[in-house]
Amino acid sequence: MMKRCCSGSRLVATWILFLSVSAVVAAQEAKLDPARAKSEPGSATLWYDIRDLGVEGQGWEETKSPFDRLPAKAEGVVRDAVWNLSRDSTGLCVRFVTDSPTIEARWTLNKASLAMPHMPATGVSGLDLYARADDGQWRWLAVGQPKVAPTNSVTLVAGLPNGPREFLLYLPLYNGVTSVELGIPKDRQVARTEPRPEALRKPILFYGTSITQGGCASRPGMVHTAILGRQLNRPIINLGFSGNGKMEPELASLLAELDPAVYVLDCLPNMSSKEVEERLEPFVQTLRKAHPDTPIVLAEDRNYTSGFILTSPREHNERNHAALRTAHEHLLAAGIKGLHYLPADLQIGTDGEGTVDGSHPTDLGFMRMAEIFGSILRPILGK
Known part of the structure; x- marks a missing residue:
């Protein structure tokens, strides 16, 4: 058994390596035009708009602002709190290839507040480079630390070895951005990466609460959704709305417009058991009718x-879990297929060390969540 396991691991590693090499090769034909970049007098740096590289994580193209997570038509349809949170850029990222020894970044934030009492500025308003x-394999490389609002400019990394390499940049979790640019020397190149294989292009869609949105990760790449995106080599759509993941019919209709590989519904932290009883079954029925x-x-x-x-917190969990189990049973009895159930056990561990406040995960908690969510997603996705 051990021999087979190790053999499988080598096959996975070989496949990932093939994909990364393929991405670098393909990027030679997807170079960005330096004429489209911004330059400044006396500077050897060109500033490239990351939108020219293709931003991942957006379900809709018709957005009010370039880095919104809901479409423009959702304004006035969803509650104001949901709309305002949808302007945060959590889950959005960009993959690119460059041969530059130095990568700079410049980004302009929507909100003046860089941090929260229980979450650092690097997670709320920073950038994260892999x-x-x-x-x-994807490995963490650098974090863009925000120091001021609205615009920050930093050197993410310097001294990179010669040759093209693929990179992945995550945007802020609890702040929005109006622009994000990569600073690359004029004598170097930056390019789009090769699209994922057809079988890996459909995203995993997460709909949930502040935890889904990323509270309280130390940096954007440490949310369980982002961790799973790297591990599973899948694009991720993160529709986490802090305090406002409530399974409303307006959100069901919007989510039904998209065509993900999997829907992950994780809204119970923001719901009462009565709301679960009233809202979950119609929400699932809307998704199932469309897909x-x-x-x-x-x-x-x-x-x-x-x-x-x-x-009190224990009984709140117990009531919610009971309501979800009942709704699940009702849906199965109604003939709804393709449902999968993820219990709370082990999501953030059992030692009490996985959160910052008893509820919101630390990086340790998010790693544990990625493991548990991954254990149900991998069989669903096949390989």
């Missing part, structure tokens, strides 16, 4: 880490 290692065969994951809300001793 690079393909020589074995084909008869798309898998849907129903996730219990993670257990409050204080629930081992405090009655």
Whole structure:
């Protein structure tokens, strides 16, 4: 058994390495035109708009602002709180190839508040850079630390070895951006990466709460959704709305317009058991009517880490879990196929060390969530 496992791991590593090499080769034919970049007098740096590289994580093209997560038509349809949160850029990222030894970044934020009391500025308003290692795996490389509002300009990394390499840049989690640019020396190139293979192009769509949005990751790449995107080599659509993931019919209709590989519904932390009883079944029915065969994951809300001793949070979890199980049973009895159920157990561990406040995960908690969510997503996705 061990031999087969190791053999499988080598095959996966070989495939990932092939994809990364292929991306670099294809990028030679997808170079951005330096004439489209901005230059400044006396500077050897060209500033490229990341939109020319293709931004991942947006379900709709018709947005009010370039980095919104809901379409422009949603304004006035969804609640104002949901609309305002949809202007945050969580889950958006860009892949690119460059041979530059130095990568700079410049980004302009929507909101003046860079951090929260329980979440650092690097996660709320920063950028996060990953690079393909020589074995084909994504490895963290640098974080863009925001110091002021609205515009920050930083050197993300310097001293990179010669030769083209693929990179992945994540945008802020709890702030929005009006522009993001990469600074590349004039004598170097930046290019789009090769599109993913056809079988890996459909995104995984997560709809949820502040936890889905990324509270309280230390940097944008540490949310469980982003971790899973790297591990599964899939684009991710993150529709987490802090305090406002409530399974409203307006959101069901919007989500039904998209065609993901999987829907992951993780709204219970923002809902009461009564709301689960009233809203979950119609929400799923709307998705299923539009997409008869798309898998849907129903996730219990993670257990409050204080629930081992405090009655109120424990009972809140128990009521929600019971309501979700009942709704799941009703949907199965109604003939709804392709449903998958994710229990709360182990989502953030059992030692109480996975959150910043008993509810919102730390980076450790998000790593644990990625493992548990991945355990149900991998069989659904096949390989």
